[in-house]
Amino acid sequence: MSNIPEDLVMNVLSRLRVKSLLRFRSVSKSWRTLIDSPTFIKMHMERSMKIGSTVEVIHRRNLKKFYSLHLDLSGNPVRDPEELPHPFGYRYDLEDSVVFEIHLVGSCNGVLCFVDSARRIVLWNLATRKYFEIQYLRIETPKFANFYYLVNYGFGYDCVTDDYKVIRLITTYNGISECYLVEVYSLKSDSWTRFEDLVGNTYRDNHGILVSGALHWIRDDNESPIVAFDLTEEEFNSCALS
Numbered sequence: 001m002s003n004i005p006e007d008l009v010m011n012v013l014s015r016l017r018v019k020s021l022l023r024f025r026s027v028s029k030s031w032r033t034l035i036d037s038p039t040f041i042k043m044h045m046e047r048s049m050k051i052g053s054t055v056e057v058i059h060r061r062n063l064k065k066f067y068s069l070h071l072d073l074s075g076n077p078v079r080d081p082e083e084l085p086h087p088f089g090y091r092y093d094l095e096d097s098v099v100f101e102i103h104l105v106g107s108c109n110g111v112l113c114f115v116d117s118a119r120r121i122v123l124w125n126l127a128t129r130k131y132f133e134i135q136y137l138r139i140e141t142p143k144f145a146n147f148y149y150l151v152n153y154g155f156g157y158d159c160v161t162d163d164y165k166v167i168r169l170i171t172t173y174n175g176i177s178e179c180y181l182v183e184v185y186s187l188k189s190d191s192w193t194r195f196e197d198l199v200g201n202t203y204r205d206n207h208g209i210l211v212s213g214a215l216h217w218i219r220d221d222n223e224s225p226i227v228a229f230d231l232t233e234e235e236f237n238s239c240a241l242s
Contacts, residue, residue: 013031085129152206156213181196
């Protein structure tokens with residue numbers, strides 16, 4: 001089997017379903033490394049979309065369960081939804097809907113980003129079912145902001161630096177004063193960067209939507225209700241409605 005060219009192996013494996021790939025990861029260390037590689041994951045996703053199927057993840061917060069649904073190009077399911085194993089582990093199988101609340105922040109290139117009520121963030125690879133818990137960063141707010149704060153998240157892929165990034169927007173206020181903070185996590189460097197949000201204005205309770213290399217949020221500003229964060233430049237741009 002070692003005599004088979006790697007590009008041929010990759011070509012064949014990229015045509016298989018995820019369930020088959022999970023089994024074939026046990027064939028050898030080289031196959032496991034190949035299937036887990038970002039290059040193969042991208043190739044598998046691109047081929048899946050070309051043949052007319054994709055995967056949509058459905059999040060049901062009240063039941064804390066996740067499902068994958070395969071659709072054709074018309075949006076019709078090609079088979080019944082399949083329940084996915086829980087990325088946070090067995091401790092979230094409990095019935096406590098407050099402590100064990102889980103949110104799907106976003107997805108990109110087959111990698112999903114989740115955050116729980118304890119503000120723990122997990123990246124989950126759908127193809128390999130492997131997940132990575134991001135190092136915890138405590139939310140630091142100004143001394144005056146002891147009344148309330150709102151946290152918005154975003155997740156996306158920076159194609160220029162070949163890096164996955166998680167964005168955390170923090171709006172803190174006590175009814176009189178407000179402060180806006182931005183925290184950026186880089187998977188490549190496994191580190192957080194914290195700086196002030198110069199755009200300002202309170203964000204609504206929503207996760208960032210990735211479009212053209214930038215994450216977009218809705219905020220409370222009639223003139224520029226949408227703000228975009230460029231993942232490469234790591235800077236904001238306001239979007240006015242025409």
